[in-house]
Amino acid sequence: MQKISGKSVQNGTAIGKIKVYTKIGTPVKRIHVNNAVAEILRVEKAVNQAIMDLQNLYKIAVNGAGEDSAAIFEVHQMMLEDEDYNDSIRNIIEHENVNAEFAVARTNEIFSDIFASMEDEYMKARAIDIKDISNRLIHILTGEEENILSDLKEKVILIADDLTPSETVQLEKSMILAFVTVHGSLTSHTAILARTMNIPALISVPIENINELDGKIGIIDGKEAVLYIEPDDNTIEFYEKAVLEEEVQKKLLLELRGKPTVTSDGKEIHLCANVGNIGDIAFAQSNDADGIGLFRSEFIYLGSKDYPTEEEQFQMYKQALQLMEKKKVIIRTCDIGADKQVDYFCMDKEENPALGYRAIRICLDRVDFFKTQLRALFRAAVFGSLSIMYPMIISLDEVKRIKEIVSEVQTELETSGIPYAKHVEQGIMIETPAAALISDELAREVDFFSVGTNDLTQYTLAIDRQNGKLDSLYDKHHRAILSLIKMAADNAHANGKWIGICGELGSDLELTKTFLDMGIDELSVSPGMILKVRKRIMEL
Missing domain, CATH: 3.20.20.60 (Phosphoenolpyruvate-binding domains)
Incomplete structure (x- = not known):
């Protein structure tokens, strides 16, 4: 049994099979192009498509998590329209005569590094948003499908190196018991979405060789901010009781609807x-x-x-x-x-x-x-x-x-x-x-x-x-x-x-x-x- 501590985003207990989320896609190659104008037009078309995709994501998020949590996708639309971001892509294409995919990937590195180097924790967390919109553009330019885990056949504990807001909101929540990320921050939009969705979640969990965990049994203790991998029988028995107790408590709480908030002595x-x-x-x-x-x-x-x-x-x-x-x-x-x-x-x-x-x-x-x-x-x-x-x-x-x-x-x-x-x-x-x-x-x-x-x-x-x-x-x-x-x-x-x-x-x-x-x-x-x-x- 392995026990790893992290930071809790949302309390709760979950027991189940681990599913490791790996982002698909081959590394972006630098390719010399003779027609820079055509590459810039490709980028502009991809930006328009990405904005349409984000508008659909906004609707999904509103229905699943409320307007507050969905607001990130409006922010991503604004980031895609940002002049500095787009100018960087155009300048790289024009001055280096390279393909659109490489220009987007290079711009992603530049802007992500800028945010990641900031002292303010909130601004640091925006680096993941830059990566999110850049990856979206690259997926559209390359014609690759995004791996959203929409075809899960059983409930799982999802583990990833990191999750972007768009990845989180598109997950089939009914099939996700909890999620764990190696990176991330408590102030990230992903953390906010997790709390709104009421899914037990841990971030900043220092997992090595993450791909080796796929298919193994895991336990999430959101209260203590702990991940157990391949737990022993005693640990499983202890947390199975905790899960049952949480379900009982949820049902009991529902019975309090409609009752006045009054202490036993009438206050x-x-x-x-x-x-x-x-x-x-x-x-x-x-x-x-x-x-x-x-x-x-x-x-x-x-x-x-x-x-x-x-x-x-x-x-x-x-x-x-x-x-x-x-x-x-x-x-x-x-x-x-x-x-x-x-x-x-x-x-x-x-x-x-x-x-x-x-x-x-x-x-x-x-x-x-x-x-x-x-x-x-x-x-x-x-x-x-x-x-x-x-x-x-x-x-x-x-x-x-x-x-x-x-x-x-x-x-x-x-x-x-x-x-x-x-x-x-x-x-x-x-x-x-x-x-x-x-x-x-x-x-x-x-x-x-x-x-x-x-x-x-x-x-x-x-x-x-x-x-x-x-x-x-x-x-x-x-x-x-x-x-x-x-x-x-x-x-x-x-x-x-x-x-x-x-x-x-x-x-x-x-x-x-x-x-x-x-x-x-x-x-x-x-x-x-x-x-x-x-x-x-x-x-x-």
């Missing part, structure tokens, strides 16, 4: 869902969310090629409210910046983007942009129970300036005779130590707090949460973080305001009791965690 907690777009609301509803505790409006901007108009945003917010009927929907204003960059925002490169020009700082600097979103929000609020939440607050002056801009927007709507909701609940995120420390003053100016524990953790501990080298220091249960949350909760309640948690810690079952003891009024978690958290609360 009720609002249990809501975090979503990235309209498509995710179906997941929230199927898991019986009490409402939407965090609607990440920045994904509207990430999925657009230009600033979304007021009307486009209004229609999206209106649809979200109508889908949730009378349940509360808390929409966070645009939180672009840090690891969420948008080209058309034309922002300068920053040495420390997480500490830089982002979120409310952009909104208060680009007031017209901010007003466009606010107008759409106040107009949509007529159609349901909408609350607005402002991110990355560090001062009382920011809150007062926001209120001034809101007043201006309402006056503009009133003057124009456009229907809007005059009384909309407005709150702020507590995700900086500064906001927590002055939460007594802030509570007097807003209607509620929602704690963004991901950023609060990284700012309190001075640890970049995108940096995998610091994982051992990233202590989510650090007493300083819990003290700041407790301080914000006390100050909220002292001023008659409610407080929720919408960050990752909200779904940490080890802290559920701690948060209830603090008096936290609402927990907002990923849709797949709602029933698990409800079960935990009902046991307290």
Whole structure:
């Protein structure tokens, strides 16, 4: 028996035969050509075909994993249309008189190396996206079929050197028990897709001689981030019991749908869902969310090629409210910046983007942009129970300036005779130590707090949460973080305001009791965690 440790992308247990995924295709050869123009035309035709393929992949991903996860294929389309990328291919063909396949392969090496050499972990992970679009073009140019494992006859544990987003989304999920990759990162789009698909997965597993594993029996322990190869009888027996227990737990959780989230002594907690777009609301509803505790409006901007108009945003917010009927929907204003960059925002490169020009700082600097979103929000609020939440607050002056801009927007709507909701609940995120420390003053100016524990953790501990080298220091249960949350909760309640948690810690079952003891009024978690958290609360 061999035991190999890696990093867990998605918890869960799987036992089954291993299938090794190997990418087909012969190495691209350098061939001298006499007609460079013809080769450039071949590339242009291949790019158009690739974009059509990606549009089909987007539809598949939306149906299988939601719009949030499918967005990567829109990003890949934009990358295929990138001038620098295409200019590189054309220049290599023209200056070296080589075949289109070689020019694409050479451009892939150049751009992949650029991304891979970057210090930022998120940007490093984009190297796989460059490889994905380049391989797609080469497949089209050579006429080779992609090996998507669509003809599997039995359920398997899929092991690969790496998996691109398009490979992952096209897998027949009903035949995949789990997957393991030798490379990859926790912030890659593949990891995001794995979590959305709810498939147990490990990455960064140092497997040698990967092809020798094909057909062998394997076990994935997602919780402990371990892969077992050819396990002994005792190990198999232990994990077979774990698989059965997980199935029983899934069935028991389904019985909690429709039940109130109340502790055994009668304390009720609002249990809501975090979503990235309209498509995710179906997941929230199927898991019986009490409402939407965090609607990440920045994904509207990430999925657009230009600033979304007021009307486009209004229609999206209106649809979200109508889908949730009378349940509360808390929409966070645009939180672009840090690891969420948008080209058309034309922002300068920053040495420390997480500490830089982002979120409310952009909104208060680009007031017209901010007003466009606010107008759409106040107009949509007529159609349901909408609350607005402002991110990355560090001062009382920011809150007062926001209120001034809101007043201006309402006056503009009133003057124009456009229907809007005059009384909309407005709150702020507590995700900086500064906001927590002055939460007594802030509570007097807003209607509620929602704690963004991901950023609060990284700012309190001075640890970049995108940096995998610091994982051992990233202590989510650090007493300083819990003290700041407790301080914000006390100050909220002292001023008659409610407080929720919408960050990752909200779904940490080890802290559920701690948060209830603090008096936290609402927990907002990923849709797949709602029933698990409800079960935990009902046991307290």
